[in-house]
Amino acid sequence: MDNSIRIKELNMVYNGPDDDGTGLGVLQNVNLEVQGNEFVSILGPSGCGKSTLLKLIAGLEKDYDGDIYLGNDNPRYKRVPVCYMLQKDCLMPWRSLLSNVLLPIEIKNGDLKKARNEIQPLIAEFGLAGFENYKPRQLSGGMRQRAALLRTYLMDGEIMLLDEPFAALDEITRMQMQDWLTSVWEKHKKTVLFVTHDIDEAIYLSDKVVVMSERPGTVIGEIKIDFQRPRKREMILTSRFSDYKKNIIELLRA
Amino acid sequence: MKKLKNTGQKNKYKEPGLGIIPVVILGIFVLLWQALVDLLKIQPFILPSPIKVFKALYDERRLLLTHTLVTVGEALAGLGIAIVLGIIFGLLMGYYKPVRVALYPVFVITQTIPLIILAPLFAVWLGFGFLPKIIIVVLMCFFPISVTFTQDLIKPDEDMDNILKVMGAGKWKSFRLARIPQALSGLFSGLKIAVTYSITGAVISEWIGAKEGLGIYMTRAMTSFKTAVLFADVVIIIVLSLALYKLVEIIEKKVTKNLEYV
Ligand SMILES: Nc1ncnc2c1ncn2[C@@H]1O[C@H](COP(=O)(O)OP(=O)(O)OP(=O)(O)O)[C@@H](O)[C@H]1O
Ligand SMILES: [Mg+2]
Numbered sequence: 280m281d282n283s284i285r286i287k288e289l290n291m292v293y294n295g296p297d298d299d300g301t302g303l304g305v306l307q308n309v310n311l312e313v314q315g316n317e318f319v320s321i322l323g324p325s326g327c328g329k330s331t332l333l334k335l336i337a338g339l340e341k342d343y344d345g346d347i348y349l350g351n352d353n354p355r356y357k358r359v360p361v362c363y364m365l366q367k368d369c370l371m372p373w374r375s376l377l378s379n380v381l382l383p384i385e386i387k388n389g390d391l392k393k394a395r396n397e398i399q400p401l402i403a404e405f406g407l408a409g410f411e412n413y414k415p416r417q418l419s420g421g422m423r424q425r426a427a428l429l430r431t432y433l434m435d436g437e438i439m440l441l442d443e444p445f446a447a448l449d450e451i452t453r454m455q456m457q458d459w460l461t462s463v464w465e466k467h468k469k470t471v472l473f474v475t476h477d478i479d480e481a482i483y484l485s486d487k488v489v490v491m492s493e494r495p496g497t498v499i500g501e502i503k504i505d506f507q508r509p510r511k512r513e514m515i516l517t518s519r520f521s522d523y524k525k526n527i528i529e530l531l532r533a
Numbered sequence: 534m535k536k537l538k539n540t541g542q543k544n545k546y547k548e549p550g551l552g553i554i555p556v557v558i559l560g561i562f563v564l565l566w567q568a569l570v571d572l573l574k575i576q577p578f579i580l581p582s583p584i585k586v587f588k589a590l591y592d593e594r595r596l597l598l599t600h601t602l603v604t605v606g607e608a609l610a611g612l613g614i615a616i617v618l619g620i621i622f623g624l625l626m627g628y629y630k631p632v633r634v635a636l637y638p639v640f641v642i643t644q645t646i647p648l649i650i651l652a653p654l655f656a657v658w659l660g661f662g663f664l665p666k667i668i669i670v671v672l673m674c675f676f677p678i679s680v681t682f683t684q685d686l687i688k689p690d691e692d693m694d695n696i697l698k699v700m701g702a703g704k705w706k707s708f709r710l711a712r713i714p715q716a717l718s719g720l721f722s723g724l725k726i727a728v729t730y731s732i733t734g735a736v737i738s739e740w741i742g743a744k745e746g747l748g749i750y751m752t753r754a755m756t757s758f759k760t761a762v763l764f765a766d767v768v769i770i771i772v773l774s775l776a777l778y779k780l781v782e783i784i785e786k787k788v789t790k791n792l793e794y795v
Contacts, residue, residue, distance in 0.1 A: 337695075365695075
């Protein structure tokens with residue numbers, strides 16, 4: 280299955296607060312290619328349109344110019360299943376971890392009993408074993424985020440759109456989540472588009488880092504990250520890592 | 534993953550029962566009241582002492598009981614209808630924006646008409662039976678239920694909406710899976726307001742004209758200067774309202790527990 284993302288000459292204007300026809304240009308001539316099973320991070324100043332870009336790819340907004348292809352499908356005309364996750368975990372507080380995680384299957388009217396058995400190994404892999412019956416408020420921030428990630432993973436698209444999933448976590452938990460995410464991703468491989476504000480995180484996780492300009496956002500640089508996989512924490516201390524980082528900071532400053 | 538056994542330590546820090554505080558305050562209030570009446574030698578028909586009120590409560594227990602049953606019947610009938618209608622219209626207004634835009638102002642208007650005017654009108658139109666009383670209770674209780682429910686149903690949560698949409702949930706599924714459970718706390722706060730209105734609503738409507746009920750019994754007590762009986766009446770109204778309130782709290786606990794399924 281083709282799970283690449285191709286974005287061509289994307290322009291997006293939001294309506295301003297007044298109804299006088301003036302709008303806010305958010306994305307300008309965005310071109311981007313993400314290959315199947317590639318892990319790509321997007322870095323850019325706050326308000327440059329990263330979240331908006333992900334919303335367009337997810338098919339949540341359709342009022343834009345240009346084209347988006349997920350494989351051969353265009354989400355403007357057809358619902359393309361993708362996995363989508365935000366900084367906020369959006370777990371339902373009245374549901375247990377398990378029934379939160381199974382929500383995508385419930386919505387598809389899938390076989391919940393079967394799914395419950397099938398996801399047991401995944402629950403363990405996501406570090407949630409033994410907590411199936413806990414309510415979100417009884418879980419730590421990292422666990423909530425992993426639960427949200429598992430739910431996202433079960434949305435059964437081959438493309439994952441992650442909008443700052445770790446931004447609300449503390450430094451130590453975030454590092455653990457990054458290590459864990461790379462290992463899970465290296466095993467399961469999906470196409471990932473990962474928005475973050477953390478340059479180290481972007482380099483450490485990605486095959487490619489995309490840098491965007493101030494609003495109206497456009498792609499001003501793509502940096503291929505040539506570290507081998509599986510990724511190791513120690514890479515952060517290498518000079519190659521610093522070079523990548525310097526490169527990115529220069530692009531962001533420009 | 535290994536889990537530690539609950540060592541029971543948690544229970545050591547159990548909060549002291551704060552529920553006792555209002556009871557203490559109430560007790561002090563009653564004592565002060567008694568002392569004040571005794572000290573200033575206030576005439577019982579102006580302000581009866583708590584002891585006199587409880588004596589009246591006991592002496593008149595037969596009559597009070599029959600009247601109480603009538604009032605409770607009216608209140609519960611009205612409340613039941615209000616709950617059913619409140620939930621139905623709450624759901625409709627929460628789900629369909631045009632319905633909300635059309636009906637909301639109408640419901641607000643019904644709240645601005647003073648009951649003191651409506652009650653005698655209903656008596657003129659419908660007589661002194663149960664029906665006008667029930668209608669007044671419905672009018673008083675419907676509004677808080679439907680409005681608080683609607684307000685919580687339409688509370689925006691764009692992130693949740695988007696996640697559900699991406700998962701393929703349509704409008705109704707999002708509503709059922711996210712909106713309704715999230716609005717239940719609002720529904721129950723509306724219910725709590727409504728139950729406290731229900732008894733008072735029935736009493737006020739009886740006031741205007743009735744054959745039986747706490748309201749009419751109250752007016753009789755008042756006109757014959759049996760102030761202690763009047764107070765006994767009020768005590769019953771308070772106890773009934775509190776009991777209904779407590780009942781809603783218990784049901785709320787049960788329902789929220791059952792929501793946490795799987
Ligand atoms: N629904 C909306 N209507 C109008 N304008 C919007 C809407 N959503 C976002 N915008 C505007 O679009 C711009 C880009 O927003 P977006 O959320 O995509 O930025 P971002 O790059 O994700 O920022 P951050 O890094 O802070 O999350 C902002 O200036 C914002 O004001
Ligand atoms: Mg954003």
